[in-house]
Amino acid sequence: MKPLRTAILGCGSIAKRHADILATLDDVRLVGYCDQNVAAAQEFAKRYAPGKVYEHWEPMFAELDLDLVYICLPPFAHADEVAHACRHGVHIFIEKPIALTSELARGMARDVSRSGVKCQVGFMYRFGEAALWLKERIGDPTGARAFMVARYSCNSLHSSWWRDRARSGGQLVEQAIHLLDLARFFLGEPEAVYSSQQNLFHAEVEGYTVEDASATVIRFPSTSLAVVAATNGAIPGRWDCDWRIVLPGLTADFADPNHATIHSTASAWPSVTTLASEKNMYRALTLDLLEAIRQDRPPAVPIEEGVRSLELALAATLSAQQQTEVRTGAPVAG
Template identity: 30%
Template sequence: MVVQLGGEPIMPIRVGFVGVGGIARRHQRYISAMEDVEIAAHCDLIPDRVDAAVFEFGGEGYLDFDEMLSKEKLDALYICVPPYAHGEVEIKAARAGIHMFIEKPVALSLEVAERIAEEIERSGVICSVGYQLRYHKLIPRIQSELSSGPILLFCGRYYCPFPPGGKPWWHRKSMSGGQTVEQTTHIIDLARYLVGEITEVYAYAAMRYYKPTPMNDVEDVTASIFKFENGAYGTLTSTTVMSSGWHIEVDIIVPHRRIELIGDTLRIRDGSIEEVKVEEDWQGEVDRAFIEAVRTGDASLIRSSYRDAMKTLAVTLAINESAEKGEVVKVKL
């Protein structure tokens, strides 16, 4: 129990986790440092993961979500499951009146996502989706630079190594959606947040380096172009053939100025170069915003709602469809 300075006790926000792999552990480390939060329960299909999470953060461990839901009184639930597993967990949590933080992508189809969205809206619970780039410390400065407009061009890049074999679901497109849906979605979401809605796409994607096998059919290179509703154009390239490191980069062009975001460094080029760096760790801001929204009931603190995240999903699915069909695809949402 946490006690306020005025002497009035407040109960901590009780948080559960479904899926306690790598991304969940990062969220757990951030929220475990918050005074008014208790990590009460962990659920995963892999017992060793559950045991490790309980050992590090306390709380109860479960291998069955329904059992956790019936035994634990939770205020909030982090849903950190693979893309193919979204659906019933969210629906059951919404019906139980539990606020949710859902890791991206929110689903592998708009049909599943729509079912979830309807339950969230029916229940009135707060829901945040894990597009943490919206909370980057440099975003306000970028938005200020873009306000002079018009925005002409957005160029994004997402280059990383092939995910390790410990994630067999990632290598199956039917389970992960491929790199565009599962990883590059962060860049697409940032493009929407900074520039505007994307209306149509054209894409190429192929396995140019890795060989297809029954256990791996995810393209290792993708290139796409797209058009924004406001008339701006965009390009996006991604690959999984790097030997190490994640290279997440964005260039935005407005008249006489280039705005370049590479990791935690912003460069503004307009004949001279201004460089701004962020030293502090900002990636927990998405967690702080969610917990504060749950604590206060103020959903306006959330920068990526479920419905909004569905629009990002729609763009990623359109890119996959375009690459498969070899034609321009209109974004369907």
């Protein structure tokens, strides 16, 4: 089979992680790199495989006869790159959050659907072995009674765009969106969200306009509930993300998507099962997309999932601004 002619758009830190994997796959040939910082794209061409370097994506899509593009742009930089990929029949991997507005995200999903290209969104936590075990156990979450408590904690100034709400959307939209996505994955489509967000630890840092502490409550039509707490004021050098899911007869404590302790609580003799895996979830995301392309089936995390999880994060942020619960499931006005 001919390797897929693949380009990387946005040659920054997450792109390196994907390129490290892509460069090892026989099924993929890296042929192009695009970054507004041309030196970053040149560095990728030197490090991974020789390929053409571009400052703008439009000529790249027009010239390279691509099969696949990895879109690793920061949230604010998304514009018409998905439209261009679709016009040229190029399959897509796109990092979360896929955009900063409902309007752009829904437009992307429309373009993908009309063109028929495959599009995978970078919610890799869904591929954790322990996460998949529980998902199979829950099955269709409609009607399930579940309670989820999730935490995301780090302590870093990150990059200048990350600290700027206008460019990143804030910690919940840019980072803890992984947990909002998992809440949807396990508990189904929410009906309302309430969030409170503060800048508790960085008020003195110039240009730091995102929240660094947030508490978000998500309600589901099944009466299930999820609580997501995120902070950027915790332990420097650590990115901690864990959660507990309580179901009738079962409590699952996740240390991360690959590691969980499952307490069976239904019988008179409660039992504990440990799940542990070293699965590379980024690799799993890519392998699933490549198989979806080859077998002409939907990828595991299609772009509509990127739209819905983004809209949940945007609704939470709107709720924090308005200090009121916000109904979910409709476009969120930007």
